[in-house]
């Protein structure tokens with residue numbers, strides 16, 4: 001499963017990319033508002049594109065098909081790796097069909113059901129993003145949507161990639177991987193948690209400690 005970083009923070013993107021931990025980045029208007037400061041959002045997106053060897057999702061804010069199409073064409077000029085995020089609306093799917101015909105990659109965002117995922121795939125989207133955390137927040141079993149979408153896409157040979165979004169904790173990542181999501185987009189805090197386990201730290205402390213004892217003992221033996 002590919003891992004994308006869900007952020008618009010350049011420092012976080014630089015860190016995760018240099019560490020070789022990520023295959024792409026997703027942004028949205030909220031994340032740009034949080035992290036861009038006074039910098040023009042298109043400049044932030046351009047910089048992210050240069051830092052990452054993989055898809056970078058940038059979202060349109062128009063909500064009519066023509067507006068989304070025009071905005072998407074502008075966003076696509078920011079980098080060769082731009083994927084345009086289009087909201088899951090009837091007009092959005094019209095825009096996705098046109099953009100796909102133009103060879104522009106798309107990510108249909110704000111998907112909350114498997115049939116919305118099916119519609120996005122039929123429109124030719126490159127990715128579709130079911131929002132797991134937001135579904136769990138209202139008492140749904142978010143993983144069911146990923147499971148259903150996986151089955152539907154496999155039944156019909158649909159090539160759209162399922163991008164598990166709105167990830168809140170490492171179990172979301174593990175479960176999305178087990179039910180066959182193609183990608184998970186993860187906030188930096190969760191990505192850091194994926195690296196950690198207390199038994200790893202405890203085990204390493206013991207190995208290093210025992211090695212020091214061994215070295216001290218064998219030195220003594222050599223000297224005596």
Ligand code: E4P
Nearest residue numbers: 006026028133134165166167
């Ligand atoms: C990514 O594509 C989504 O915009 C993001 O994962 C949404 O996450 P949130 O529900 O934590 O805002």
